[in-house]
Amino acid sequence: MVELCKQFTSLTDDEIEELLKVISYWETEAVAPDADVFVDVFNEIKKNALVVYHRTPLSKPSMYDHAVVGLDALMENEPGVLRTMQLGINSIGLIALSQEGKLIRQSIYPIKYGAKVIGTLIIETDGSIPSDENETSIEAIIDTNYITDDFIINQLSENVLVFDAKGILLSANAGAKELYRRLGYRNNIIGMSYDNLTLDYVTFDYIKFKIERESGNWSIDSESKYLHYYFVIKHSWIALRERLVVVVQDVTEFKRREEELVLKSVAIQEMHHRVKNNLQSIVSLLKIQERRAKHGETKKVLQDSVSRIMAIASTHELLSKQMENYTLLEQTLTMIVHNFHHIFANYKDVKICLQVDSEVYITTDQVVAVSVIVNELLQNVFDHAYNDRQGGNVTVVGKLVNSTIFIEVSDDGSGFDISAVNEDSLGMMIIKGYVKDKLKGKLKIESDGNGTRVSFRFRYDVTM
Structure with missing residues (x-):
């Protein structure tokens, strides 16, 4: 717990000690015996809640199959946790989604040190409720007997059409009717045949072939360009009802933006x-x-x-x-090292070793910041680390750690007194400013007689 707090937060030692007191209480007292109990803190790098403690139920098995300490509680899944962290007020009995995709009911309380919220205490119980009380997804509706109910299908954002076994349109929601009006259909489309309405050139003869060949429910997904429109279309055959459900998603705007x-x-x-x-x-x-x-x-x-x-x-x-709007971290760091070998070729016999994960990417917005920071760190090494000798070894590390990018530049030079560093020096201002303002990350500097290690970490934002 302490190490996670030091890596991902700026909590003081006294504040961390307060969290440990809370944890000690829940370790020794038989309170809420049927609940999973958690302590979360605010991850300052990823801007999410971070789980740092988990007490499993005392009277029954935990709802969690795997360890969750070190994982994030996302806003879209557990909004109450961040709500309590930000507002400092209780969030009682909220339904949420766990890291393992299970429905949970949470009561969340702020943990304070003075007036500051330093974490949250979360008491979780099973949040399962009957499926008919859940928000209905389109897949769930397709599998029910209510698919021909106009009220139900009109609640869906997708364009939905329902055909009978002969290919005659029985029902369509408002979105589908409006879509066909935009495509030039002037008459009421209810009662039209499938072949007059298809948008992906799949004929009803093929649908009948699938019906005869397949037993039970089946589905076909396709993409289509129709006139200047682009669609993603899902055909689902409901055997019990003998109905063909066609869901049409208009992705024209997305395609146009993609081309732009x-x-x-x-x-x-x-x-x-x-x-x-x-x-x-x-x-x-x-x-x-x-x-x-x-x-x-x-x-x-x-x-x-x-x-x-x-x-x-x-x-x-x-x-x-x-x-792409991202690039390999290895490419970026290799490029910086190459520049230094070129610029300082005749300056000092310093060997630079790269240890970079070849599968880590950074965004184009992060490339310049990383380059400037690492360049400045190498500059400091060449200027100060080996004043009393001509050569040394420098290691540049780049890797993914707990969904954050970790970069470290270390040397085997003479080291320096960190407390005596001139905070107004241009190099230090560049390093600290870029880590904090450009990358929203955390910087760590260590130095002794065996050399200097400067590391920084920031959020991994690339989605592929």
Whole structure:
């Protein structure tokens, strides 16, 4: 529990101690013996509730089959947890969905330290209720005998049509009727044959073939372009009722936006390429100025500026070669290391070892921030870690840890006194500012006589 709090929150030692007192009480007292009891804290990186403690029921088996400590409680599944964290008020008897997809009933209470909410206490019991009291999904309706009820199908957002065994339309909801009006059907579509209404070129002869061949219920999914429209269509045969249910989803707007995104992506690629070229022109000018500079400090400032601009230029070069809005973390870090080998080729014999998970991706918004931060960390290593010797070893780690991206730059140099670091230095301001403001992440610095380790972690936002 303590380690999770230190990794993902900014709770103080006193606040963590208060949580431990709450946990100790529930460990020793036989309160709510038939309930699963949890303590959650706010995950500052992922902006979700994080489970840090679980006491299973004392009088019966737990509702959970697997360990949930370290997992998140999502807003869309357990809204009461974050509600209590944010407002500091109780949330009693709310129905929610567990991490294992089970209905649960939650009573949630804020855990406070002074006036600050530092966590929540959650008491969970079985939230199962009869299925006819649940919100009905379209799949559930298809499997019931109420599919021809106009009131029921009119509640669905999809366009629904119901045909009999001869292919005659018996019923259609308001959405379907409006869809066919937009497609040019002027008359009432009720009573029309299936072949006059099909939008994906599946004939009723094929439907009859499927009916004769298959026993029981079956379904067919398809995608179709009809005129300038795009549809996703589901055909479901309900054997007991001898009804064909057709659900039509209009995805035209989605397809059009998808095409627009492709065109925009091409334009963005060209923009990245031009930005890279312009930044390289600036680098060339700075290098000329560096060669003409007479003072060592001036040369150093110009060289640092070249390094920073090259880091940004390289990211634009990388982004100009891809269509997706994400890229491999390995590519990004390899590119930064390559730049350093190029810029500092004759400076110090420092070996940089990459240990990066080859399957971790970061978004295009994160690429520049990661590049600038790692570039700055490597710059610090080359400037300060090996003042008394010519060579050393640097390791750059990148991996996925608990749904967050973890990056660490470590060296075997002389180390430094962290308390004596100049917080106003440009390099430190860049590192802290980019981690906190650009990545919404957490930074950790450790240093001793065996070297320095600087790590930061931030939310993994890529969905593929």
